[in-house]
Amino acid sequence: MDGVRATSAWVASQSSHVTIDPAGIEKVAETMKDSIPKVEWDFEGIHYFDNGPLTVQYLFVLDALNFCFWPDEELTYDHLAAGLKETLQNNKSAFDADRLQKYTGPELRKMLKWPRPLPLEDERVRLLHEVGLELERSFEGKASKLVESCQKSAAKLVALISQHFPGFRDHTVYRGHQVFLYKRAQIFAADLWGSFKGQQHGEFNDIESVTMFADYIVPAVLQQLGVLKFSTALSDAIMANVEIHSASEEEVELRACSVHAVEEIRESIHRKSGKQVLSVELDLWLWAFGIQCSSLQHHRTLSIYY
Numbered sequence: 001m002d003g004v005r006a007t008s009a010w011v012a013s014q015s016s017h018v019t020i021d022p023a024g025i026e027k028v029a030e031t032m033k034d035s036i037p038k039v040e041w042d043f044e045g046i047h048y049f050d051n052g053p054l055t056v057q058y059l060f061v062l063d064a065l066n067f068c069f070w071p072d073e074e075l076t077y078d079h080l081a082a083g084l085k086e087t088l089q090n091n092k093s094a095f096d097a098d099r100l101q102k103y104t105g106p107e108l109r110k111m112l113k114w115p116r117p118l119p120l121e122d123e124r125v126r127l128l129h130e131v132g133l134e135l136e137r138s139f140e141g142k143a144s145k146l147v148e149s150c151q152k153s154a155a156k157l158v159a160l161i162s163q164h165f166p167g168f169r170d171h172t173v174y175r176g177h178q179v180f181l182y183k184r185a186q187i188f189a190a191d192l193w194g195s196f197k198g199q200q201h202g203e204f205n206d207i208e209s210v211t212m213f214a215d216y217i218v219p220a221v222l223q224q225l226g227v228l229k230f231s232t233a234l235s236d237a238i239m240a241n242v243e244i245h246s247a248s249e250e251e252v253e254l255r256a257c258s259v260h261a262v263e264e265i266r267e268s269i270h271r272k273s274g275k276q277v278l279s280v281e282l283d284l285w286l287w288a289f290g291i292q293c294s295s296l297q298h299h300r301t302l303s304i305y306y
């Protein structure tokens with residue numbers, strides 16, 4: 001994930017619509033330096049977990065579809081996590097590789113108990129098929145085999161996923177330079193680590209290499225905490241729910257500056273207290289804070305990446 005860190009830092013150094021306020025970084029680091037409020041993975045109680053390879057399959061399907069809920073005002077990530085959980089509880093073979101290749105939009109809707117078409121439903125179906133096909137072709141149909149082949153390295157896992165599954169190649173071009181964010185591939189590694197509590201399928205010797213996951217909730221939280229500052233034009237567009245186009249300068253800056261800001265908070269905590277916290281832990285705290293905050297106004301980008 002060195003590529004994610006380096007390219008996000010570069011965007012932050014060029015950025016004009018979004019800036020990182022050093023005073024905001026220091027303030028947040030100061031409040032967190034003694035103890036980072038611990039947020040338990042699955043604090044919501046909505047995820048499937050059976051301590052075995054089927055959980056790995058569940059998490060991979062979950063993170064293949066873990067993007068863009070906002071276009072439907074009532075749909076949230078919780079519907080996805082809980083809907084897929086119930087599907088698997090009712091039928092243990094629901095996420096077998098051959099089944100994944102055959103799902104239709106209406107079937108996916110039924111899994112999520114959603115009465116109308118899902119946002120980017122055709123893309124969600126295409127990505128499910130892609131996951132099924134490539135798991136079958138290269139990993140005996142099992143996401144657990146994919147994870148096992150990475151020898152407890154989260155960095156290798158993210159690289160392997162992006163090599164095999166085009167839908168996870170979350171990258172863009174900013175002022176002529178390629179920028180890597182890999183949100184869903186990284187969150188899959190973090191979900192394994194969190195759910196298996198760093199053991200078995202979730203044991204990684206390099207979990208510190210994972211960055212925050214550049215979604216649409218954490219940038220808004222960082223702004224609310226005074227860490228990120230937005231230009232007036234960008235701020236007005238977000239407040240007015242104007243779509244920020246994927247790969248626009250504004251969109252890339254929102255995501256990359258969030259990655260870099262979380263790295264700076266982590267480093268500042270280390271300088272202040274000697275404590276080594278993980279970007280994954282900071283991310284979960286920030287995200288959990290954000291979804292509990294009803295007034296949070298986030299940016300709106302149509303994207304399969306987040």
Ligand SMILES: Nc1nc2c(c(CN[C@H]3C=C[C@H](O)[C@@H]3O)cn2[C@@H]2O[C@H](COP(=O)(O)O)[C@@H](O)[C@H]2O)c(=O)[nH]1
Nearest residue numbers: 041042043066067069070076077213215216217287306
């Ligand atoms: N940075 C970051 N972004 C995250 C998550 C998670 C869920 N992680 C699970 C892992 C353990 C916990 O128990 C969580 O349940 C979802 N998202 C993103 O949020 C957005 C959905 O928002 P809304 O429309 O309000 O439901 C969407 O972009 C989605 O991809 C996270 O952890 N970090």
